[in-house]
Amino acid sequence: MILIHCPYCDEKRPEIEFANAGQAHIARPIDPSGESDADWETYLFIRANPRGRHHERWRHVHGCGRFFNAVRDTVTDKFETTYKAGEPRR
C-alpha cells in the first residue's frame, strides 16, 4: 500500500484513502463539437502509458476529496512530486 502525499492536506496518507484518476493534463476541449473524430479519439482514449516518469491524477476521495496531479515512476512506483490541480505540469 503506497503512501501518497496529498498536496492539499500536505501529508502522506495511505493509498486506500485515494482513487487513481488516470493520466493527468488531458484537458477537455473547449468546443468538443469542433473536434475531428481523430482528435476526439485522442482525447478520449489515447494514453501515454510510459515506462518511467508518468503524470497522473489522484483523488483524495476518503480525505479532503480533492483531485490533484502527481509525477510517479511507473517502474519503481516512487513519487517524484504531487501538486494541486490547475498548477502547471512538472
Add this chain to the structure above:
Amino acid sequence: MSEALIRYEPVPETPCVAAGVTISLAGPMQRFALRARRAEDLETVLKVRLPRHIGASEAGIACLGPDEWYLRAEAGATVPTDSGLPVAITDVSERSICLVIEGPRAAEILMSGCPLDLDNFAVGRATRTIYETVEVIIIREAEDRFHVELWRSFGAWFWIAITNAASH
C-alpha cells in the same frame, strides 16, 4: 407531534464495554456540510470563526478540505442556509451517526481497521479517512476519546467490526 415519532438507530443504544475501551452511540445532533471558496464568506454568513488548516477543528467546526468544513452542533441548532454569498450550506444532520470510542485502548481499537497513525493524531484533530472499506470522519476529542462519524447505512457493519476488534 414530532416527539411522538420514534427514532430508529442502526446500532444498539446500549454501549459496548470491553477491556480498556467503551463504544457508545452519541445522541442526535445537528450537522452541516459547509462549502465555500473563501472561508470569510462562510464566516460572514455564520458569524463564527472557521479553522483554516485542513485537519483542524474548533468549536465544533472541522476543516476537512480546502473548501470544506463540517459543523456539528447540539440538536435543534439552526444556521442560515440562504445567503447572497457564494457558499453552500447543506443540512446533513441525519446522514451520519456518531460513535464515541473511549478509553486507554481507543486509538489501538480504531487502528484495527484504520490505516492512519493515531498515536500521532493530536487531540482536536479531525479528518475524513477509512476503516477497512468504510469511509469515516475521525475526531480526537481527548487523549482517550474519539468521535467516529459514519453514514447510517454502514452503522450495523461498523458496530460489529469495531466491537469485534475491541473484544480481542
Add this chain to the structure above:
Amino acid sequence: MSGFRLETGGRVDRNQPVQFRFDGTSYQGLEGDTLASALLANGVMLFGRSFKYHRPRGILAAGSEEPNALVSVDRGPGRFTPNLRATGVEIHAGLNAVSQNRWPSLKADFGAINDRLGMFFPAGFYNKTFMWPRSFWDKVYEPAIRQMAGLGDAPTAEDPDHYASTYAHCDLLIVGAGPAGIDAALGSMDTNKRIILIDEQDELGGGALADPALWPWLERSHKALIDAPNVTILTRTTAFGYYHDNFIGAVQRLTDHLPKPGDGAREKLWRIRAGEVVLAQGAIERPLVFEGNDTPGVMLSSAAKIFATRYGVAVGKAVVLMAAHDSGWHDVFALAKAGVGIAAIIDVRERVDSALMQEAGRLGIAVHLNHSVMGVSGRHSVRAVQICNNDDYLARRIDCDAVLMAGGWTPSVHLWSHSKGSLKWRDDLGAYVPDQPNENVRCVGGCSGDWDFGNGAVIDVLPTPKDHSRIKAFVDFQNDVTAKDIKLAVREGFRSIEHIKRYTTNGMATDQGKTSNLNGLQIASSALDKPVPDIGLTSFRPPYTPQTFGALAGHAKGALFQPTRTTNIDSWADAHGAVFELVAQWRRARYFPKSGEDMHAAVNRECVAVRSSVGIFDASTLGKIEVVGPDAAEFLNRMYTNPWKALEPGRCRYGLLLKEDGFITDDGVSARLAPDRFHLTTTTGGAARVLNMMEDYLQTEWPDLDVWLTSTTEQYAVIALQGPNARKVLEPLVEGIDLSAEAFPHMAIREGMICGIPTRLFRVSFTGELGFEINVPTAYGRAVWERLMAQGAQYDITPYGTEAMHVLRAEKGFIIVGQDTDGTVTPFDAGLDWAVGKKKPDFVGKRSMARPDIVAPGRKQLVGLLTDDPNVVLEEGAQIVADPKQPVPMTMIGHVTSSYWSETLGRSIAFALVAGGHEMTGDTLHIPMPGKTHIAKVSGLVFYDPEGARLHV
C-alpha cells in the same frame, strides 16, 4: 542417555512431560519440544514421503526452512491443517499429527514404486508423454497424475476459528530476534522510538537459543526489552512480505500451540508501517549434494546442534559430519561436548584450519580430509556411509546412524528482495548478499553475510566415482529435484535460471527453495560453464513462509465480509416478512408475500393495489446529491443532456447523464429548491459513481464555477406513496403544503412538515399513478412509514417491493439504467431523444454521439415486445433473431432486457434492444429458446395509459 534424549541440557522443561500422537502412536515429549525434537527424542527418524518419488524422508533442518518433515495436524471438526513443518509445530497435550503423501502407511507406501521407476520420471517427463491415446488424458492420465501429486489432504469442513487483523505503526521495525536483532533493539531502546521486534519462533534468541553460553545474556536482554515501554515484542510472528514504503505484513500465531483453541482469534494479521526497518533474519545452512543425501538421518549440521543444545536431543549415537565449511566442525564439537557420539568428520577440503584439527584430535574424533560421502546405506534410517577419497576415489565404509551436512551458508535476503533492494554475488560465500537498499532498510547479522562461522568451500556436487546420470543426489528435497534433473534441463536448452526452475520445479516447493536455490544455481552454473551471476537469480516474492488464507482475510468473515447497507425502513420490512434482494451494497425489499403466496402472486397483488388504490414503497436507496451555489444550474446544464437553466424553483425534471463516450450512465428526477439549490437523485448503484464523476468535471474542467456538491443520500429516508388514493392518505399528515392538483402539479416539489417533522415532498411517479415521494430525516423514516400505513389502512394501503416497482414502470415504458441499457446505449438508442437538449452547444457525451458508428443505421434500439401468446413471459436475456430457421451460429439482432407478467394488462410485456428496432414497429421477431421458439411483435414502450391521464389528477 535414555533413548535419544540427552541426560542434561536444552531449554525443554524436563518436569513437564507432554503426551501426543503421531500416526496413531502415542509418544511422550517435553514442554518446549517441537514435534520434530520430540519424535527424534523417541528415536523416530521417518517423518514423511517425498512429493514425486515417495521416498522416505526424515528431518533436514530445525526451523522454517524444513522441506521434508511435513505433517497434518487434526484439532477436531474444521480444524484439520495439512503441510505443517514438524520443526515448527510446538507440541501440546493431545496434539494429533499424521504423516502425509503415503498409502497405506508411512513405512509401506505403495507410491514408492515411483522411486523404482524414477528413471522414467525425469524433469519435464509429463510434457513428453500421456498424449496417446488422446482420449486417455481426461479420463486416465490426468486424474492419476493429480492423485499422485499434492501433499496433505484438504480441509473438508468450515473452519470454526476466527482471525483478527490490525494496522500498526512504528519508527523502527526489527525482523528477527537473534543476537543481531536483539542488539539492534537494545541499541535503540533508550530513544523515544516506537520499536516493534518480530520473531517467528516461540521465544526470542534465534541462533542464541542453541548456544547455552549466551543464555544469561539472552535472559538479561529479554527482560530489558520487556520492561521497555516503547518496545513491542511479537513472537510466533512471521513477517511474510515487504511492500511499498516500508509496509510490512506479518502474521502472529495465537492459539495453535495451546492444548485448546479457545475462543480468541487463532491468528492475527499485522499490517505494519515502519519508519525504518532492520532485517536480522540470519542465514540458512546449505545441504551438500550427494547420493543418498535425502535418507532419514541425513540433516544439516546446524540442525543437529540445535536439537542437542536447545532441545536436549541427540540426532544419533554415532554421527558423521560431511563438511565443506568450518561451521560444521564447531557444531560437531558442541555435540561431542553435549554427549553425542561422533563417528567421524569428513571434509571435502584438502586442508582446514589447524585449530579445528587440534580440537578434533583432543576430542578423539577421526577426521578424513579431501574425502566425500558417495553413498548412504539404509532406507528408513542411516546405517552407514560410503566415503571416498576425492583424488583416487578409494572408498571405505563408516558405520553411523546420522549424517550431518555442512555446506556453507545462505543469507536470508527474502524480505530485502521483496523491498526491491539489490543483491550482489560473493564468490567467497557462494551466496548473494544485500547491496543497495530501495527503502529505508538495512540488514544486520547473518542475512547481511556477516557471520563468524569461519570459512568454507563452495561446491556444486560432491565428487563421486559413480555415473552422475544414474544417481539421485537431491537438490530440492521436497520436489525431488536431483542434480541430474538440473543438468537435463540445461541439456534440453533451458538456460535461464527461471527456465531451469520452472522445468525442474527446483525451489518451487513449500519451502520456496530456502535450502535448494543456491545449490541449484551452482549446479546450473557448472553445467552452463557460466559464473552464477550470469545466469540470474529467481526473484523472491511474498510470502516468506506460507500463511493461512484466514489470517490474510482477517476479520472479513460472514457478515463482516462486506457491509450490507440497510435503510431505516428495512427493519419494518424484515418484521413484515419481506423477501429481500441485494442491489449494489444495499439490501432492498423485493416483495412482501402474504402466507401462501409465491413471488408471482405477491407481485400481482402489489401491482393491482397500486393501480386501484395505493401502494407504499421504500425508495431510500436512491442516490441524492445537493447541488448548491450561484452556478448550480449552469453546472447541471453542462453535465446532463437536457436543459436546466429555465427550470423554475419548485419544479422537477428528469435528468439523463452520459459518460463522455456518449453512452447512458445514469438518470433520475431532480428538483430545483431555489435559484441556487438543487436536489438531485441518481440510481441506487450509481450514487457514488455519479458524485465522483461530477466532482471530477467540477474540480478539473470547470473550477471557475461557484457550485458545490454534497451527498445527501443518507440524510433522507424516501417513501414513495403511489396510487389513486395517495393524496387521501397523505393529506391528513401534512402541514403547510397544499396537495391539490392545481397547487401541487405533477413533477413539482414542496417543503413543509409531515407528522411534525420537516419534509421535502416530491410529486413524482415511477408507476404512472398519482404519486408522491416523501423525503424525511432518515432516523424518522420507519416512524413516518408506520404513520402512513396506519393512515392508509382504510384504503388497504399495500407495501410493494422492487419487483412490483419494475413491473409498474415497465407498463409505463420507463427504462431502468443498467437493465434496459448496458453501457453501449445512447439516448437515441433508448428512445430518449426528447431528453436531449437539441439547442445546447455542449454537454458531457454530446460530441461522442456524432461519431460515425453512433450515427450509423442499424444500431440496437429499445422497443416494446408483445408475444403472440400473451401467456408467454420471455426470459430476460433471451436473444432475438429475424429468421429462426437459420443454422447455428445464428445472426442475433437483439435481446430481451426486461420481461414481466402484467396482471393489470392480463398479458406479458417486454422491452428489447433490437437492431433498427425503431423502424420495426409491428414486425414479427423470433426468440429461439431450448425446445421452443417464441414469436413476438415489436411495439412501442408504453403499454398502459399512454396519454398519462392517471398522472394528472
Add this chain to the structure above:
Amino acid sequence: MTRFSAFSLFAKALSGHQDWPEQWPDAAPKPAYDAIIVGGGGHGLGAAYYLAKKYGITNVAVLEKGWIGGGNTGRNTTIIRSNYLYDESAHLYDHAVKLWDGLSQELNYNIMYSKRGVMMLAHNVHDVQSLQRHINANRLNGVDNEWLTPEQAKAYCPPLNIAPDARHPVLGAALQRRGGTARHDSVAWGYARAAAALGVDIIQNCAVTGIRRGADGAVEGVETTRGYIASKRVGVSAAGNTSIIMQMAGLDFPLESYPLQALVSEPIKPTFPCVVMSNTVHAYMSQSDKGELVIGAGTDQYVSYSQRGALHIVEHTLAAICEIFPIYRRMRMLRTWGGIVDVTPDRSPILGKTPVKGLYVNCGWGTGGFKATPGAGDLLAYTMAKDEPHKINAPFNLDRFRNGRLIDEAAAAAVAH
C-alpha cells in the same frame, strides 16, 4: 526433432537421459527475416509456429527481451473459456478453444489442457439476468454454456458455499464444460519447440530498441540490443510493453498497463474439480495438476511496470475466496506474483494491422490473454501472411476507438439499478 513419446522416454531412460537434444536451439539473430515477431510469449511463439506451419513463412524470428514465456504467459492463472457475450468475442475465444483441443498432439508436447469446466457464479438478480443473456447468446453462437441451480453448482463443485444467508448468496451459475486450464509454461515451450523444428529462430535476451521505417513510412526492420534486424513484416505481441514498442514506430496507443497479482496455495490432494469465477465477489480459483489452488487476484489501481503488487489486494482476494469456499480458511498461501496487463478502453484486445505498413499488433488482452493463446497466434499469423485481418479478428481493429464500434463486455455486464 526427437519425437516425444512414452517410447522415446523409455529409450532415453536406458541411456540415463544423456542424449536428449535441445528442445529449441538458442538462435543468434540473422541480418534479415521474412517476418519478425516481437515478444516470445505464448501468443508470439504461436504466431511464429502458425506462420511456418499454415502459411509457409518459415524464415521467421521471435525476439524475446528476456526468456521465452517469462511474461504474462508464465504469470497467469491459466483459465480457458469462450463463453463471451458478444458475437465478436465469442467467435474470437471459441476459435482459440477449438485449437486448444488437440494442441498437445499437434505440437507433440503435452500442454495438459484440462477440460475441467468453468463455472461463473450469479449472486444477485442482476447477475442472473446477465449470465442468462450470456447463455442464450452462446447457445445461438454454438458455444456451450449452461445454467446450473445452486444445488447443481454445489454438486459440480462441492467446496462451494451455497448457504442462502451468505453475504453474497449463490443464486445459480453458468457452466462451460469445455472450459478449463492448461500448463502455462508448457504452452510456450511447446510452441517454441514446434516452431524451431519448422525453421523459426527463437532469439532470447534480445530486446527491441527501435523500429526502422523507410521513406514510404513502411517498416524496414528493428533495432535490437543484439543489432539491427531487417524485415518488412513485424508483428508486435509484447503484452505489458506494447505502448513502448508502438511509440518506437511513432504510434500512440489506447492502452494502459496495470499490475495484476495472482497466488497459489500449498499443494494438496485433489479437492477442487473445476474453475470457479465470481465477478461480484471478485474471485476466481482452480486447482493445478500439482495440487496447488491457483487464485487470481485483482489489478492495482495505478499504471505500473514494477510487477510489485499491494497487500490489500491479496487481503480482499482471499477474503472473497474464504467467503465462497469457507473450508479453505486454514489453507496457506504459498506464492504470490505479479504480471503486467495491457488494458484497452473497452477491455477487448486489439489484433490486426496498424497505420504503419508492415507493422502488426496483438495486444490489450487485459487479464484474459492466456485463454486466447492459440487463436491469437493463429490470427496474428494470418493477418501478417495476408496483410489483412481474418474475419474473426477484423472487428478487433484500432479504428473502433475512433468510430465508436466498441466491444465492451464489461459494460454489457453493466451495474445493478
